[in-house]
Amino acid sequence: MLKIGPYEFSSRLLLGTGKYPNFDVQKEAVEVSQTEILTFSVRRMNIFEPSQPNFLENIDVQKYKLLPNTAGAKTAEEAVRTAKLARASGLCDMIKVEVIGCQKTLLPDPVETLKASEELIKEGFIVLPYTSDDVLLAKRLEELGCHAIMPGASPIGSGQGIINPLNLSFIIEQSNVPVIVDAGIGTPSDATVAMELGADGVLLNTAVSGAEDPVKMAKGMKLAIEAGRLGYEAGRIPKKRYATASSPMEGMSIS
Amino acid sequence: MELIINGDKVEVPNKITTVSSLLQHFGINQKVVIVELNQSILEKGSHQETTISDRDKIEIVNFVGGG
Numbered sequence: 001m002l003k004i005g006p007y008e009f010s011s012r013l014l015l016g017t018g019k020y021p022n023f024d025v026q027k028e029a030v031e032v033s034q035t036e037i038l039t040f041s042v043r044r045m046n047i048f049e050p051s052q053p054n055f056l057e058n059i060d061v062q063k064y065k066l067l068p069n070t071a072g073a074k075t076a077e078e079a080v081r082t083a084k085l086a087r088a089s090g091l092c093d094m095i096k097v098e099v100i101g102c103q104k105t106l107l108p109d110p111v112e113t114l115k116a117s118e119e120l121i122k123e124g125f126i127v128l129p130y131t132s133d134d135v136l137l138a139k140r141l142e143e144l145g146c147h148a149i150m151p152g153a154s155p156i157g158s159g160q161g162i163i164n165p166l167n168l169s170f171i172i173e174q175s176n177v178p179v180i181v182d183a184g185i186g187t188p189s190d191a192t193v194a195m196e197l198g199a200d201g202v203l204l205n206t207a208v209s210g211a212e213d214p215v216k217m218a219k220g221m222k223l224a225i226e227a228g229r230l231g232y233e234a235g236r237i238p239k240k241r242y243a244t245a246s247s248p249m250e251g252m253s254i255s
Numbered sequence: 256m257e258l259i260i261n262g263d264k265v266e267v268p269n270k271i272t273t274v275s276s277l278l279q280h281f282g283i284n285q286k287v288v289i290v291e292l293n294q295s296i297l298e299k300g301s302h303q304e305t306t307i308s309d310r311d312k313i314e315i316v317n318f319v320g321g322g
Contacts, residue, residue, distance in 0.1 A: 016322025026320075041321025042289070044261045044314065050282040056318050057286075071321055081296075085316055088289045090299040156322070183322075205322030 002201050004094070004178055005126035005147040007065060009036045012195070013225050014067065014180060016205025020214060023058050029208055029218035030059065039067045039096060039203065042082050061091060067128065069096040076115035083120050095120055096150065096182075096203075097129040106156040110137050114144070121145045130182050133167040135174070142177055149175055150182035150203060153194060157206040159186030162193055172198040188217075188224030195228025196236070259312045275302040277313070289316050 002009040015035040020026035030038065038059070046052060068086035073079035076099060083095040097116050101109030108130055114137070117129045126147045131137055133151040141149055151171055154160035161184065162168060172179045178200035185191050185204040194202050202225055211217035256269050258277075271277050274297060278284040290297045291314040297305055307313070 016320075018320040018322045020320065039322055040318040042316050043319045045283065045286075045288055045317040047260060047265075047281045047283060047315055050286070054286065054317065055320055066318075068318065069321055084296050085289045085291065085314075086318070088296045088298055089287055089318070091287065203322070 002178060004128065007094075007126070009065070009201075011036045011222075012201040012229060013191075013222055014039065014182075014201055014203035015208065015218070016203070017055055018205050018209060020209045023053060023055055025214050026055060026209070027058055029214045032215055033208070033218040033222050035222075036064060037067050037094075038064045039069055039205070040086075041069055041071045042086050043072075065094060066092040067094045067096050068092060069098045069130070070116070071098045071100070073099050073116070074101070074109070074112070075099065076112045076119065079112070079116035080119050080123070083116075083125060084123070087125065093124070094126040094128065094147075097127060108132055108152070110134065113137075114140060117141055117146055118144050128180065133164050133171065135167055135170045138171040138179075139174060142175055146177060148178040148180055148200070150180045152183040153181050153190065154184030156183045157210075158184050159207060159210075160184055161186050161190035162197075165193065165197060168194070168199070169197050185221075188220040191221055191224040192228035192231070195225050196231045198232050201225075256309045258307065259310070261314055272306055273303060274305045274307060274313075277307060278302065278315075281315075283315070287317060290314070291316070 002012050011034050013035045014037040015033050016039045070079035070082040079099050099109045099112040100106050113129050117127050120127045128148045128150050129141050130150045138149045153162040180201040180203050181194040181199045182203040185207045191202045208214050208217045258265050293312050
């Protein structure tokens with residue numbers, strides 16, 4: 001079970017809802033993934049086109065926990081406002097703190113992320129900050145009272161996979177709250193590696209929505225995350241320099 | 256009455272006096288929308304009793320796809 005704040009989930013996949021080819025494919029991908037947490041963004045509505053479809057209307061919101069993000073925020077103040085707007089919907093109290101510090105790399109601003117997280121914890125949110133893979137920053141966020149830590153594997157939407165497994169493993173080792181690897185995942189094997197490192201979950205979006213067949217990729221990611229978790233729980237064999245025979249030497253008929 | 260909605264000047268009939276009647280006017284009262292009135296975020300349950308007046312600054316936001 002994945003426990004975030006007061007909530008428990010049997011799926012360890014958190015799925016983003018951006019950039020799918022259409023709502024039908026998205027709906028099927030979400031279902032196949034068996035995710036229980038969906039991320040969203042908060043944006044100004046086009047009030048002159050009220051008939052514009054919205055994915056939220058296509059899903060059973062009771063079935064999923066909504067994890068709105070503060071994407072678009074460049075300062076702690078903007079992130080806090082977005083979080084409060086999201087909560088005023090009456091649909092959610094979890095928030096993915098995302099304060100981007102650089103438009104080219106979309107890497108998070110550590111100082112503003114820390115400030116926003118602190119404020120939102122005071123405001124009673126369930127706070128999941130998207131952070132760089134800095135080990136000490138992760139520690140500081142946990143000390144503030146964040147309910148999960150979400151280090152990036154590599155830049156958002158880059159599909160580069162896990163660039164610094166060592167840092168991720170340090171973060172996982174030190175954390176007493178769930179660590180969810182967020183951003184940069186490209187393939188199912190990336191997700192498996194994250195889970196084998198001991199991550200409690202994986203948050204991804206583009207890897208599924210941008211795949212040639214998002215539905216198939218959603219299934220691949222689900223299985224990959226389960227496989228990685230099982231591998232982690234089972235405990236891998238140590239690596240050895242030389243071979244060790246799997247078949248016994250005793251009782252061989254030819255000598 | 257003139258309102259500033261999502262940064263744009265918008266003219267609405269004077270009979271619109273509350274946030275919920277404004278949402279109804281735009282046909283979005285059944286949708287998941289969040290309203291901020293003069294920089295103060297309104298709880299979902301308060302749309303009916305919150306009154307609006309000329310020159311109010313209103314933000315109407317919703318959830319969109321994102322990661």
